[in-house]
Amino acid sequence: MKGTVVFDFDDTLVDTASFKRLLADVTRPEDAVERMAQFVFPSAARVLGRLKEDGWKLALLTFGDRAWQEGKVGRSGLLPFFDHVLYTSEPKETCIPEIVAWMGPLVFVNDHGGELDALKARLPSAVMIAVRGVKPEPSGQDTPICQDLDEVYSIIARM
Numbered sequence: 001m002k003g004t005v006v007f008d009f010d011d012t013l014v015d016t017a018s019f020k021r022l023l024a025d026v027t028r029p030e031d032a033v034e035r036m037a038q039f040v041f042p043s044a045a046r047v048l049g050r051l052k053e054d055g056w057k058l059a060l061l062t063f064g065d066r067a068w069q070e071g072k073v074g075r076s077g078l079l080p081f082f083d084h085v086l087y088t089s090e091p092k093e094t095c096i097p098e099i100v101a102w103m104g105p106l107v108f109v110n111d112h113g114g115e116l117d118a119l120k121a122r123l124p125s126a127v128m129i130a131v132r133g134v135k136p137e138p139s140g141q142d143t144p145i146c147q148d149l150d151e152v153y154s155i156i157a158r159m
Helices: 016-025 029-034 044-053 066-076 092-099 113-122 149-157
Strands: 003-007 056-063 084-088 106-110 127-131
Touching: 016 029, 029 066, 044 056, 044 149, 056 066, 056 092, 066 084, 084 092, 092 113, 106 113, 113 127, 127 149
Parallel strands: 003 056, 003 106, 056 084, 106 127
Antiparallel strands: none
16 A cells, blocks of 8 residues: 545535535525535546555545535545545644544645645645645645646656
């Protein structure tokens, strides 16, 4: 095994902006969650599968109401790829005690630069990879910013 790649969910593996537009159009939020699989980025399953085949453990670290996030993740079709899943309503860096139990090296993939910066401050040896989105980019000069998950894979494959 090579280590653990820790993915964010919203806007990293799924198109959350499009999901939110659907959410605004439905009467019951559960109806939108039922359709979560249609918002998974086209390369997500392929990239997760390739990382598993390459010997990486995969983890999901997602922020939000636990029941809501569990429903979205469960309906996305991506849950079977993950060896570890953490749902948190607290800042992600508060999950460090659980995360350090996972096999290193640790690689974090997230669209939110602020979250990556906070994690890097607590886990300086971890590798951070940002996915470009609408959220702030990381402040660290050594954090690559990728256009998509295929680019993320190409970085991790060289590790």
